[in-house]
Amino acid sequence: MTLAVDVRHRLGAFTLEAAFESAGRLTALFGHSGSGKxxxxxxxxxxxxxDAGRIAIDGRTLVDTAAxxxxxxxxxxxGYVFQDARLFPHLTVRQNLAxxxxxxxxxxRWADVPRIVxxxxxxxxxxxxxxxxxxxxxxxxxxxRALAASPRLMLxxxxxxxxxxxxxxxxxxxxxxxxxxxxxxxxxxxxxxAEVARLATDVVVxxxxxxxxxxxxxxxxxxxxxAAPEERDETATLVEAVLESxxxxxxxxxxxxxxxxxxVPRIDAPPGTPMRARLRARDVMLALDRPERISALNVLPxxxxxVVAAPEAADALVGLDAxxxxxxxxxxxxxxxxxxxxxxxPVWAVVKAVSFDRANLPGxxxxxxxxxxxxxxRS
Amino acid sequence: MEWxxxxxxxxxxxxxxIRVSTWATLVSLPFGLAVAWVLARRDFxxxxxxxxxxxxxxxxxxxxxxxILLLTMGRRGPVGGFLDxxxxxxFAFRWTGAALACGIMAFPLLVRAIRLSIExxxxxxEAAAGTLGASPPLVFLTVTxxxxxxGVIAGMxxxxxxxxxxxxxxxxxVSNIPGETQTLPSAIYTFxxxxxxxxxxxxxxxxxxxxxxxxxxxxxxLARRISxxxxxx
Numbered sequence: 001m002t003l004a005v006d007v008r009h010r011l012g013a014f015t016l017e018a019a020f021e022s023a024g025r026l027t028a029l030f031g032h033s034g035s036g037k038x039x040x041x042x043x044x045x046x047x048x049x050x051d052a053g054r055i056a057i058d059g060r061t062l063v064d065t066a067a068x069x070x071x072x073x074x075x076x077x078x079g080y081v082f083q084d085a086r087l088f089p090h091l092t093v094r095q096n097l098a099x100x101x102x103x104x105x106x107x108x109r110w111a112d113v114p115r116i117v118x119x120x121x122x123x124x125x126x127x128x129x130x131x132x133x134x135x136x137x138x139x140x141x142x143x144x145r146a147l148a149a150s151p152r153l154m155l156x157x158x159x160x161x162x163x164x165x166x167x168x169x170x171x172x173x174x175x176x177x178x179x180x181x182x183x184x185x186x187x188x189x190x191x192x193x194a195e196v197a198r199l200a201t202d203v204v205v206x207x208x209x210x211x212x213x214x215x216x217x218x219x220x221x222x223x224x225x226x227a228a229p230e231e232r233d234e235t236a237t238l239v240e241a242v243l244e245s246x247x248x249x250x251x252x253x254x255x256x257x258x259x260x261x262x263x264v265p266r267i268d269a270p271p272g273t274p275m276r277a278r279l280r281a282r283d284v285m286l287a288l289d290r291p292e293r294i295s296a297l298n299v300l301p302x303x304x305x306x307v308v309a310a311p312e313a314a315d316a317l318v319g320l321d322a323x324x325x326x327x328x329x330x331x332x333x334x335x336x337x338x339x340x341x342x343x344x345x346p347v348w349a350v351v352k353a354v355s356f357d358r359a360n361l362p363g364x365x366x367x368x369x370x371x372x373x374x375x376x377x378r379s
Numbered sequence: 380m381e382w383x384x385x386x387x388x389x390x391x392x393x394x395x396x397i398r399v400s401t402w403a404t405l406v407s408l409p410f411g412l413a414v415a416w417v418l419a420r421r422d423f424x425x426x427x428x429x430x431x432x433x434x435x436x437x438x439x440x441x442x443x444x445x446x447i448l449l450l451t452m453g454r455r456g457p458v459g460g461f462l463d464x465x466x467x468x469x470f471a472f473r474w475t476g477a478a479l480a481c482g483i484m485a486f487p488l489l490v491r492a493i494r495l496s497i498e499x500x501x502x503x504x505e506a507a508a509g510t511l512g513a514s515p516p517l518v519f520l521t522v523t524x525x526x527x528x529x530g531v532i533a534g535m536x537x538x539x540x541x542x543x544x545x546x547x548x549x550x551x552x553v554s555n556i557p558g559e560t561q562t563l564p565s566a567i568y569t570f571x572x573x574x575x576x577x578x579x580x581x582x583x584x585x586x587x588x589x590x591x592x593x594x595x596x597x598x599x600x601l602a603r604r605i606s607x608x609x610x611x612x
Binding site for chain 1: 511514
């Protein structure tokens with residue numbers, strides 16, 4: 001799928017001007033409040049008409065002002081998940097889903113509603129009314145409803161912005177599954193670096209209505225990271241893990257993730273509890289040889305996926321794949337040169353157990369008290 | 380309690396009133412929905428004029444409204460003559476004319492109730508329905524209409540109640556013919572004009588109160604049931 005956008009749209013004193021193409025599975029529209037993200041999504045959905053320009057999906061024109069072509073919103077077959085779920089209050093969850101399915105042309109109905117219900121874990125909610133759902137549940141139903149319409153493209157406008165951290169952590173895995181399993185391209189609006197870092201394959205960055213950068217997620221994301229110094233200390237990734245065992249004498253807990261074992265300060269939970277550990281980029285050290293006799297308890301093998309650094313900055317950001325866990329490490333640019341870090345370089349990621357301080361401690365999923373995931377959130 | 384029993388003529392007046400009010404309510408409903416929607420959702424030159432026209436019967440003396448109806452909708456009036464000639468529809472001095480007068484007198488109340496509920500509808504829900512593939516008419520039928528239902532019902536009850544009590548415009552337009560245009564208020568008025576009519580006036584007054592109360596309670600229960608089903612209560 002290729003989404004091609006080239007539009008100009010004026011709203012009072014604000015002008016949105018953006019041209020980009022994206023073929024990513026999940027394209028993040030990133031920018032601060034008022035940068036024009038929602039306007040852009042509304043233009044793609046057909047809820048607003050651009051002053052000038054063209055938008056096409058896979059060469060199928062949705063709007064082209066020069067050719068006087070405008071496909072109305074209900075014929076675009078674009079699934080839209082709004083920030084405020086916008087479920088129909090007069091219908092049950094089941095009926096909301098049926099409503100989504102109702103208007104899709106028979107020949108183009110690919111959506112398997114029972115599977116969507118399962119994917120989003122909303123089976124127990126089907127007979128309830130939206131008024132009786134929590135914020136996280138509403139958002140999951142809204143995603144399911146948009147999917148049930150068998151859309152060609154999903155638009156998600158800050159679907160997590162109105163939720164607290166535990167609810168965000170509850171929904172993020174579903175969006176990841178959507179991206180990886182459902183095979184439908186997603187345009188995801190966010191102003192939270194952590195969300196973008198976790199979800200995006202491609203990124204489009206907007207600032208004050210202008211396109212700042214677009215392209216594959218890793219380099220663009222790193223540029224964002226470098227461009228937002230106030231958030232750099234909090235740039236982090238999340239490691240999905242399960243509590244493996246307790247190391248009572250030393251008051252430590254052992255977590256198992258795809259990449260291996262992690263020792264963290266003791267967590268009161270039975271073995272087998274799913275956990276999510278937040279790991280800040282600045283807490284991850286890199287070594288070319290396996291360090292011996294070192295104080296840090298966590299040493300895991302990893303491979304460098306990408307390295308980005310601005311020429312004038314002291315530091316660089318390194319994306320790592322540690323046996324399936326995606327990690328970030330902030331190192332100096334000098335280190336990148338002296339260790340010859342490049343995509344494919346095998347390294348050892350070194351993390352002190354005490355990096356998982358109180359604020360970063362993982363928690364049960366989904367339960368309150370989770371480690372914050374939206375470090376970049378500014379609402 | 381014997382004095383409470385209605386005479387056949389009084390029963391006729393009660394039946395006629397209910398028939399007139401029911402027709403007035405049902406026939407004005409689609410027009411009320413359309414006008415309310417236009418006033419709530421559309422901007423056009425002359426919107427203030429339309430709004431004024433709709434509300435006119437509320438402000439004008441009912442007798443004036445009745446007289447205007449007589450001039451325009453009477454058999455020799457421009458509209459009335461046309462309808463009589465081409466469709467065989469006659470309003471003057473018929474119960475249909477009473478229904479027309481009642482419908483017009485109650486129209487501002489109907490439009491107002493529906494317009495307010497349309498304005499209260501979260502338009503973002505309609506936008507969401509559009510993204511799910513519903514065309515604008517389908518959005519109205521499947522989202523807007525269910526959401527404004529309590530307002531529509533309230534408007535219909537108001538219309539019905541107003542029609543039951545309409546007097547001035549009706550008597551001016553279609554007169555006070557027993558069995559044809561003599562509705563409850565006209566009948567009560569007639570009773571008060573003859574010696575010994577006090578008992579009849581009182582009986583019909585009690586009937587009026589009973590019908591009004593029943594309508595009000597029914598609408599309350601219906602509205603509560605709808606809002607409970609939407610979890611808005």
